[in-house]
Amino acid sequence: MGNLLEIRAVAKNYGPVVALRNANFTVAPGEIHALMGANGAGKSTLVKILTGVISGDAGTIKLNGEEIHFTSPDNARKNGVAPVFQDPALIPDLSLRRNLRLTNTNIAKFEEKIAYLGLKINLEEQVSRIELPILRMIDLARALAHDPKLLILDEITAALPANLAEVVIRVMNEEKARGNSVVFISHRLSEIGEICDRVTVLRDGIDVDSFNTSEGDEDRIVSAMLGSKITSAESKNRSASISKEPLLTVRGIKDGDKLVNIDFEIYPGEILGIVALEGQGQDSLFDILAGEVSAKAGEIHFSNKKVDFSHPADAIKLGISYVPGDRKTALLPQRSIRENLALTKFRKLRSWNWINQKNEDSLVDKAVSNLEIDTRASSQVKQLSGGNQQKVTIGRWITTGFDLLLCFDPTRGIDVGTKNQIYKLLSGLSAEGKSVLLFTSELREVQLVCDRAIVLYNGKVQGVFDAAKADEELLLNAAYGRN
């Protein structure tokens, strides 16, 4: 039996950066095929070439044994290849209905798929008012409405809470049952083994391994992804060293929307995890603590002083740093790694000072080497892959110094190698006596890096747990309000 999809020797350069060197990839009919690879390995590029978003420099693509060359995603959709891209592909200023019109999607079929995904949606709603996870599901429903033979999901689960991720997995299985194929890109190893039939691993633009999931396991994926530089995260176990004076105390915080009454505290040197399903107000909690928006009610005490932020600068002055969930809001995409790392140094207008090049060089070099940032594309941060961009956003604060780091899902959409680096970084920081508030959508991270965790539900703190006891089941139950 022939392959549904056959990609041979595809290559793509972005100027000096080689995104794909020589990638081969085949998908059999009725197969769920995982495409894995570290950040910057070229997965998205491959998807984009396959679906006609960009054209490759070399190589052939065959669908059903016939060589094809899609000129646009529309073209691909019409030929039974429906992608859900890593970046949302809905027009923010248009209503959903007009978005569907744009992709020539059958409305009735779309509504049927939405129901099938267990969602309720108003077609007149403007896309910019819809939350990201729901948008991802809409993207999925739209792809399904085109009745694809081949469904391509590029990191769709990265932004999804557990319940919706489960829906996606159900969909993939049902597509498979119908004899259709799915290409699934994810950094969540746990998802791969359970549901995928086959795995292809890309490294530096080359397919380094490809095997049936029955023949190998997670370790094989990880070692293929990372080559020689395999590292695995070790659980930490050091919750003893916590002092009695809290660094940050939060009392009765309300945001006028989701947050009803939030109380918690962080101790110096502690990594406090926050767990919540999507949309529990965790993002506005972080925004409040970072001084980005102000709370409607409640008090914040920092180092025993009541604080009131009207601008992020106020929080930064006290030593509170913020790594937002969306890297795009934290980076200067067109500027160099250097300027991104050094930005906070020049935050004050008063500091209209001459830049000391030597100091800055050493600062930047140190951060780059500490965080192992891939500097091949150092002239513009937007050319870095997602993982490296994330390192830059964290690195900025490490060069600046802080007492409390607010990290919002820093490992979203990031490969295991980089994830482990970030875990190590956070642990190192806490060993130096810094505190970290870490929101994570990956529950196992709580036990990997945190000392304690709090679970938010219905705008309140549902529970506070010692990391040692907080396994995924416990956290998930609490997150659903069951305990």
Place this chain on the structure above:
Amino acid sequence: PANANNYVIGVSNGWAGNSWRETMVCAIKAEATLSKKVSKVLVSSRNTDAAGQSADVRAFISQKVNAIIINPGDKDAINPALGEAIKAGIKVIAVDGPVSAPGAYIVSNDQKKYGAAGAEALAKAMNYKGNVLYMRGISGHPADTLRDEGFKSVMAKYKNMKVTKEVFTNWDWAKGGELAKQLLKPGKFQGVWTSGIDYPVVEAMKTNLRGKYIPLVGADNNEFLRQTKELASKGFVGIVVSNPAVIGGAGLKVALDVLDGKTVASESLLTPTAWTYKANKKEIDSSYFVGQEATFSSAVKIPGYTTFSPAQLFRCKAPQDSDDGARA
């Protein structure tokens, strides 16, 4: 049906932000206030096209003004609107430039003679020979076309004079100065004719020709008068061609005459004069106003038409603005 002492006058000026036009409007206001026959002067003054001026005229018709004084951007293009005005019994007076609408009165400087008078004086100053730098206004503008006719007709007479360079300043002071600096080279020209963009060219002579002045034709701009006076001793021959902005006042006078039922010629053309400091010292001395803007048009009266004093002109008050005005 208007009360004879209660006329409402509409003024449409299609080119704003320029002191010549401002003075023109002030002259209308000053003359209207002095006449005691006008209750209101409604002014529309903005950079606009013929369609915009037509809209102004139609707004005046809706407003039932008694007369419209218009400085037209275009000879023909406002005719549909002006036709409607004349049909509605409104008197139309075009100042500065002509309109072709039948029934309209025209009060204007004779632009053809303007071009000729300056050219004639320039020829004399150049001893009827040499190369001329010819700096015109806006390409295609009616006044520019008429001045060109007058200028060329004089040039044709003198075989030894040649226009070796012709440029358009767009009546823009900075552009005129820039062009002069780019074009004036020692020995290349023996005289310059400008369509009123004069004083920056004198500055350019200072820098480019290092003070070796050549004769220059300009208009009655205040700063140019000063240069003509002060640099006369250094050998500079400035030729001041009159182009009085207070022609607006003459327009108002004609409007009142028509409204009062007097017979008025349908076209009144003012003949420009060309002054040099040598021949017209007295006139130039008395026309220069120390405290006025550089581009101020220094001829502040048109004998037989305007009656206001310079001070009244500078006050720039319409009847409705004055404390002693007829009626608010």
Place this chain on the structure above:
Amino acid sequence: MKLKINRSMIALWIILALTFLVTGLVDSYFFSIPSIGITLQLAAPLGLLAAGQTIVMLTGGIDLSLAMIATGAAYIVSVKSESGLLISLAYALIFCVVVGAVNGIAVGVFGVNPLIMTLSMSAILIGVFTVGVSTFLRGSSRMPDLLITASSGLILDPITWPLIIWIIVGGFVHFSLTRTGFGRVIYAIGDNAKAARLAGVKVWQVQIAVYVSCAILGGMAGIMLGGQSGAVAISLANSYLLPSVAAVVIGGTSIMGGMGSYSGSVMGALILSVLSYLLATLNSSEAFKQLVYGGIVLALAWVYSSISERK
């Protein structure tokens, strides 16, 4: 990074050299020392306007009131010069700071779109000065002799005072943008204002500082233009507005902000000045000159963008 900037600068140098050569071929006097001096002298005010425009455009804004600010500053200096040069300059400075601050507050604090804000500001200033000329700003608008010298005085062919002023002020702008914290935040807020805010930058303060700086540079340019004309009319700098934007854009500064340099704008100003000289010397109709000016600006932008994009 170095590589890319160099490529773009090389492209600009080549373009400048080409326009320079072509102009010299059309008019051989252009190659003479005095003529080069004049061209540089005429480029100086445009270069200063472009400096203001560059700073604003780097933040993702644009200042369409720049020409009226320039004219206004020059007008104030000329009319108030009877009360003393320094006092008149102080008046002009206050004017620039106030107008710049209003622009900056509207854009930075109230989030008014810069295009609309400065367009409206320009209309307001035209109105204010039209009223002012016959009331509170009445007076001789002749420039004081000292400023005329500073704007067009010769030091030693082809070096003129305006060139020296341009080099000093331009150098200051260049180094402020590339070597100081202020420059860094200008690029930062142009690239991603939200990110800059999250990094602790008070974006509105920077915006105000930027629009004020732009207005001051515009004021200097206006005074220089007035000095070159000898006196000031209230339409003085109007025809320099679009070239000030064109110079910045030809010089490679992104109209979206966050990318570009003043050195590029300097090249843009020089290229436009040479081009203007070329058009002045051509014996052709106004129609043809307009066509050539637009066509060349477009071609330059195109050539520049394709050379500097290709890696």
Place this chain on the structure above:
Amino acid sequence: MKLSLREQYWNLSILGLVIILTVWRSNQLPVFGSYEIKTIILGIIPIALLAMGQSLIIIGGGINLAIGAEAILINCITAKYSEGSDFATSLRWALLGIVISVIVGAVTGWIISKSGIADIVVTLATSFVLIGFALFIQPGPGGGVNLDFAKYFIGGEDSYLAPLFVLFLPILLIWLPLQKSRLGISFYAIGSSKDAAFLSGVNVARTRVSLYAVGGLFAGLCGVSLTAITQAASPFAVISNTATLNSVAAAVLGGVALAGGVGGLFGPALASLVLYYIPTIMLGYGIDPAYSQIIQGALTILVVLVGGLLRARGKR
């Protein structure tokens, strides 16, 4: 099509403002009859048509600083070749002028797509080129048009029906169908997010060409209406620049976001009425026009400021 809530609010507020100003103006006039209405409509037709074209382009994520020059060029072409002609010739040239304008627009869009240079820059340059062409064709003011033909634009005597049609037919015949079509949606899409639009299967380059072509259609209509209203043409850059800047102001006042993707054409058409009323009402009082310029500038800032604040509140 259902308008977004923001758009509805905006249009309603502008409509409210227009009604207030209309009442104000009508009280100023001795009679407010059909002639006065015709006067107002004729006064806004050119700027309204231009504002609609500009708005469309801004919605599609661009801006056309040459739109005034485009209209002037068509004005010159049609007036030059229709002078003293019969009805059919005038009509033929009007249609040809519109076709030329569409082509000019399409070429502009093509250059922007092909070169990757920002819209502002390309159109800044083309504005010079187009005025150059206009000067070639009509070196000074002049030209004319068949009077019967002009009647279809300016109406006969006191009838304001013809100008009203000229104002609203483009909205009804071009905009309403376009807005419902996939092409119209694509305009919003490329204005809102080019990347997402491409991923949704929109051919960005081709859509941009169509966008500028449709913008050119409106500019062409504006040019033809200028010919009909003035029965002549003038090829001056000052006029085209003023018209362009007014078209941007009307677009923004009409609720079109300069960032692209948001707005419609009703708002800008109404906004051009506001821009007409402010100086006209002040004129009625005999106030120095310089003040009306100040007030118009301040009002524009105020409207945009209040609109921005409302929008910011709506987002919370």
